[in-house]
Amino acid sequence: MNHSGRALLSVAVITAVGLALTPPVQAQQPPGRGGGCDPDAQLARMTDAEKVGQMVMASTGADADDLPTENARRAVQELKIGSILTHEPATPDRAARYANQMQRWARDTRLGLPLLISGDFEFGTTHNVRLGTTPLPNAMGLGAARDRDLAREAAVITAAEARAMGFHWNYAPVADVNTNPANPIIGVRSFGERTALVADLVEAQVRAYRRAGTIATPKHFPGHGDTEFDSHLQLPTVTYDRATLNAVHLPPFRRAVEAGADSIMTAHVVVQAVDPELPATLSPKVLTGLLRQEMGFDGLIVTDAMDMDAIAKNWGTREATVMAINAGADVVMATGDYATHAEAVDALADALRDGSLSEERVDASVRRVLALKCKYRVADQRYVDPKTAEKVSGNRHFQRRALDMGVAATTLVRNNGEILPYDPDSGDRTLVAGAVQTQVLADEIAAVADGPVDAWQSATTDPTDAEIAAAVRRAASADRILVATFSSGKLPPGQAKLVDALRATGKPVAAIAIGLPYDLTSYPDVQAYIATYGTTARTQRIDLTMHKAAARVVFGEQPGGRLPVTIKGLYPYGHGLRY
Incomplete structure (x- = not known):
């Protein structure tokens, strides 16, 4: 800064x-x-x-x-x-x-x-x-x-x-x-x-x-x-x-x-x-x-x-x-x-x-x-x-600085094939799918993207096979897909299945861990992965600043974070990519 x-x-x-x-x-x-x-x-x-x-x-x-x-x-x-x-x-x-x-x-x-x-x-x-x-x-x-x-x-x-x-x-x-x-x-x-x-x-x-x-x-x-x-x-x-x-x-x-x-x-x-x-x-x-x-x-x-x-x-x-x-x-x-x-x-x-x-x-x-x-x-x-x-409280100076902190915290962990950043001016349709806080994240994506943004969310934190099939059908009209995952320990298996099913559509997929950063171990083949550390485990409190920061990073703002923990078997403490 x-x-x-x-x-x-x-x-x-x-x-x-x-x-x-x-x-x-x-x-x-x-x-x-x-x-x-x-x-x-x-x-x-x-x-x-x-x-x-x-x-x-x-x-x-x-x-x-x-x-x-x-x-x-x-x-x-x-x-x-x-x-x-x-x-x-x-x-x-x-x-x-x-x-x-x-x-x-x-x-x-x-x-x-x-x-x-x-x-x-x-x-x-x-x-x-x-x-x-x-x-x-x-x-x-x-x-x-x-x-x-x-x-x-x-x-x-x-x-x-x-x-x-x-x-x-x-x-x-x-x-x-x-x-x-x-x-x-x-x-x-x-x-x-x-x-x-x-x-x-x-x-x-x-x-x-x-x-x-x-x-x-x-x-x-x-x-x-x-x-x-x-x-x-x-x-x-x-x-x-x-x-x-x-x-x-x-x-x-x-x-x-x-x-x-x-x-x-x-x-x-x-x-x-x-x-x-x-x-x-x-x-x-x-x-x-x-x-x-x-x-x-x-x-x-x-x-x-x-x-x-x-x-x-x-x-x-x-x-x-x-x-x-x-x-x-x-x-x-x-x-x-x-x-x-x-x-x-x-x-x-x-x-x-x-x-x-x-x-x-x-x-x-x-x-x-x-x-x-x-x-x-x-x-x-x-x-x-x-x-x-x-x-x-909530004055514009504080809000501005909070967003700067959020971008500095957001960690680009993986970006195979340079899936990210998305072009905000492309007009492409984005599907935001997930099990927690999907609409909130989608609203922040829509505030940055020029093209349409759809949101899909499962009824619980562990999507069923029928729900996953519905998400895949929704993905048919999307040009690119963001999947938000959330865990308070081990990721529910339905969320990992959701990521893999959406990845199997052939559309470019990026996953965003909105809680713990360890989710990647449950779906290790996803092409792009971001950690925001934004949602607490027990209460699932929404941190709107981190959703805003994630949207800005997805569309090209430089991520500042480095992993403060190890993602076992995949990425060491201190890892973090830049565009």
Whole structure:
């Protein structure tokens, strides 16, 4: 990228950050302690009920107008919750109004402590606020782009939009090293399979978030990248030895700690090399022994969601809540309904009352929560302007830079016979076929192509033989074919059959892996292949920027990506073609 492009970005980002914060925090300076904000003085005034409330994060709900519900009010005012995880507000102005109402309710409590409002913004605020925000590449796309500056820019754009909407705390970056291609939950959420790449980009984003006034949360400690199971559904175990843990999975977290990360999220994963019995979230050996004592982290430890099956089905959320705090966690993420939030608060209150949770342990965690609120001046920036949230989020500068990042991430893996690029002025008819998000991709292809574009999609992610036959019939009138494949682990066999059947028509075929880049192993004879890393495994969230970038690369824009992982038996880490 040329220097004028970077200058334009810097002006746009700093302007947006300034608009987002009242009073502004300079983008170039780390957040400082707010004037007169004293965690020890606040702690001394607190009752036991107020203390345990600060240790629970609730996922509060919304009504049809995206406003907080009565149960959300009760969570803040009756349970004395200290932080919330966003629901999924439709637009930036609605997110801002929601945050403001929650902060008003918090202001009206006895102590008037502000809330920490958090979100999962791994690929920008679009991750949770779907409309009017800026979709950014997933972490693996940034890994493919191989550019620390782009990783920093992605973080600062995310921070600017998040702060404008009233969010202080982001559960990113993902610090997991995705060494297992079959990993069903991390995948494109990781920067890649190489420790050095992941560590470099994690450090860059942690520093960028801090300077932009947003709490970064590297996750999932001590590493979720080598798992074969989704911890939302069952409890994964990793069996590598301590040397592998130290050499491969811990360095990104070490770099994050050195970069000043204020928060780290736990993994619901049993790491046998440290504790063969308990998942990291519940393990004193992992959280206190490894993270606190060995690695010297004194920031805030937050658990992953405690209603995930890895925890809930094995220990129950009530018992696990107390176990996590005793292990060394400071904040328990209580997703679910009001009853779940109340259960978490009650569990901690009962444990403090009967002595199974010590006052010293509770005070240490509450002090960290209060210190973070002081450091990031949450009380000084309690409210945001919904109109400013709309103006900052998704602005044209951010959208332009996101698309540049997307093209830099898009990886041309194969181009036998120079199938690509297509001529946008040819007037040829293009068929876009696939099992996921086909119409969305086709719309972006149509925005670039001069000729007609048709879309065909199967009913499920595993096309039947009858569906494949229908796709082949549709291909009869096409001059060229794009096939979008998607996997969250092993590619469903019907998708591979679809690619092969369309290739057998004799028409020029290019495949686009819109999720994991490993799909090519299931249809190794396709002539052209592009990886975009654009769709997450479990939720299949659409990253519109990566579809736009793919369309531009297909029609001649220079792809910038290099594989951040190995496609076993076919292409090595670092491979990437140019036109």
